Amino acid sequence: MASETLDTTVCVVGGGPAGAMLGLLLARSGVDVVVLEKHADFHRDFRGDTVHPATLQILDEVGLVEKFHELPHQKVSTIGVVQDGKRINIADFSKLKVPYPYMAFVPQWDFLDLITAEAAARYPSFRLLMCSEALGVIRENGRVAGVRVRREEGELEVRSTLVVAADGRHSAIREDIGAKPRLIGASLDVIFFRISRRESDPDEGICVRIGNGKIFGATDRRTYWQMSYETGKGGLEDIRRRGLAAFRADLAALVPFLADRVHEVASMDDLSLLEARIDRLEQWHAPGLLFIGDAAHAMSPVAGFGVNLAVQDAVATSNALTGALLHSQGTGAAFDDTLLAKVRRRRRLTTALSQGLQRGTQKFGIDSALKGSGQPPAPKIFERFGPAQKLMSRVIGLGFRQEHVRTPEADRQRPPSPPWSAFTPQAKPDEEHQS
Ligand SMILES: Cc1cc2nc3c(=O)[nH]c(=O)nc-3n(C[C@H](O)[C@H](O)[C@H](O)COP(=O)(O)OP(=O)(O)OC[C@H]3O[C@@H](n4cnc5c(N)ncnc54)[C@H](O)[C@@H]3O)c2cc1C
Structure with missing residues (x-):
């Protein structure tokens, strides 16, 4: 039996690129959101530090691109392969006609710190609970009604209209509901x-x-x-x-x-x-529950797609659901679970194509390179066939389907709160952001 209960409109499990961005976007429009992150900080290495042109544009759309560029970062315009001692550029972002024609390298913890600190500082309806591990879902009347959470202080129940599982490729929520992703190719x-x-x-x-x-x-x-x-x-x-x-x-x-x-x-x-590994869920949603990011489709490091895709999933989710969530939050009306299918419909093809590209690169590039002394033919295509590099720059930089933030920023009715530090579930709503 949980000792504390917390009510919110959306409970996002996981403070990675998908969860942090979704938390920011929902709170920006006034949706009450709690993001759960099991670790005490975002400080983990090798998680993908690539911020693509499309993600930079999204940061611009939510007013964060200047602050992002204040972080120590490095701009990279090309991705290349050296074969037989000769460099072949596979992608050249400088040729893209976009506001930010480069990939920015930023340690992922700086990127996540920025998003969550800004969300907490700007939007009172955003709450981030660190050291909070989701154990499984709460089921009620045939739908998911929240999450059971382990915290140092004891177990907590977060009750919500919607749970979004953005808890990565080893998703505990996926495990809890028994959803099995299909492995695509060898790991x-x-x-x-x-x-x-x-x-x-x-x-x-x-x-x-x-x-x-x-x-x-x-x-x-x-x-x-x-x-x-x-x-x-x-x-x-x-x-x-x-x-x-x-x-x-x-x-x-x-x-x-x-x-x-x-x-x-x-x-x-x-x-x-x-x-x-590359894998994908067939079903991304159940009543009261949606999977996004690696929890719905694990990405490999090939072409540095994963972070971009996770952020774009978050944007598509907020575009599709914010209106209905605000309606439900404001009136107490039931949330229309059939809307969840919209997110999968919008993101499924682009995910499948991105994973197909990763799988193809692994099969025709990596596997054949590992098999022996022979050189894989794939990189040479980029040397001989000009449009291939153009296409790859677009696909890696912007994705197969670029998402833009369509949701408005709500009036900021309350004074900005300090970045999240010490949430206590007992606190009254007005006190929470002053601690
Ligand atoms: C070796 C490797 C290298 C990679 N390199 C790159 C790269 O260079 N560029 C790139 O774009 N992509 C890269 N990727 C892919 C990329 O890391 C992922 O696609 C991306 O991080 C997915 O974001 P996400 O938010 O969905 O999940 P994640 O980044 O995995 O975030 C999930 C978050 O949920 C938290 N969490 C997990 N379980 C729970 C729980 N039960 N309760 C609460 N919180 C929980 C985790 O601590 C984590 O913070 C790489 C992948 C691998 C495996």
């Missing part, structure tokens, strides 16, 4: 590590290097290179078996300008393994 092991950067290093942006049956990715973070090593299953055991010296030699061979620093990979502890 991939990605091993991350860092190597220091020197002034004399090439100005590469993001670059993937392919050769000798190996793939290394290098992302320029100004003071260091964020390196990734893509392998099939069991990649870490393989490195352990062959020894770190062999791994360092592979790295030096493929990324020669790092050869003098490969010793910075000093032990296996310097390598972090993440499993990348």
Whole structure:
């Protein structure tokens, strides 16, 4: 039995790019929203730090783009592959006719801190509960009516008109209701590590290097290179078996300008393994419940699609549902659950196409590169066929379907509240934002 209960209109589970952006958008229009995040902060590495031209435009539409550009960031115009020692650009965003023709690299925790702090400061109906882990849904009268939450202080029930599960690729809500996503293709092991950067290093942006049956990715973070090593299953055991010296030699061979620093990979502890998978739910909603972002469709790191797609899901959700949520909040009328299908209808094709592109890149690029010394044919297409690069710039930069914020900003009736720090469920609504 939960010791505390909290009522809201929308309970968003997960404070990643999808959940944080949805929380901001709903609160911006006056919808009462609680975002639950199980961690104490957003400080986790290797979560995808790419903010695409389409996401920059969305930040502009909600009045945050200037503040975003005040964060330490790096603008990257091209994504390339080095094959046979020659760089081939796969995407060149500078050719897009958009307000922000580049990809901005910002640590994801800075991006999420900005969105949630601004939402809390500007919109009184936004509440973010950190250290709050959703355990499962509350069911009532055949529909989802809220979420059971574990907090340090004890268990909490968040009761809501709608629950949006944006809790990522290992979604607890998905697990709780027994929804099983379909795996699309084989999963991939990605091993991350860092190597220091020197002034004399090439100005590469993001670059993937392919050769000798190996793939290394290098992302320029100004003071260091964020390196990734893509392998099939069991990649870490393989490195352990062959020894770190062999791994360092592979790295030096493929990324020669790092050869003098490969010793910075000093032990296996310097390598972090993440499993990348692509999967998708067939059914994105149930009465009172909607899945968005990776919880609905897990993305792999290929082409850095996931964050952009998650943010666009949030925009499509707020565009489709804000009016009905405000009506329900204002009048007490039942929420029309059939509207949830609109979100899936709008986002399903673009998701399937994005995942298809990731799957195709994995199959025809990554898998064939890993199979042996042969070079995958895919990057050469971009060299020989000009429109391919143009198309890829558009697809990676803007997505297959670009979303724009269509919801209005509500009058800010109450004075701005400080960024969320210490929510107590017992507090009365007017007191909550003053603590
Ligand atoms: C190895 C790897 C590298 C990647 N690199 C990139 C990249 O460079 N660029 C890119 O665009 N995409 C990248 N992606 C994909 C990208 O990370 C995801 O697509 C994107 O983060 C999805 O956003 P989301 O908000 O849906 O989910 P997430 O980012 O996973 O956020 C979910 C949030 O929910 C919280 N949460 C989880 N369970 C609960 C719970 N029970 N209760 C409360 N909170 C909970 C989590 O702590 C997290 O904060 C990468 C993926 C992988 C696996």
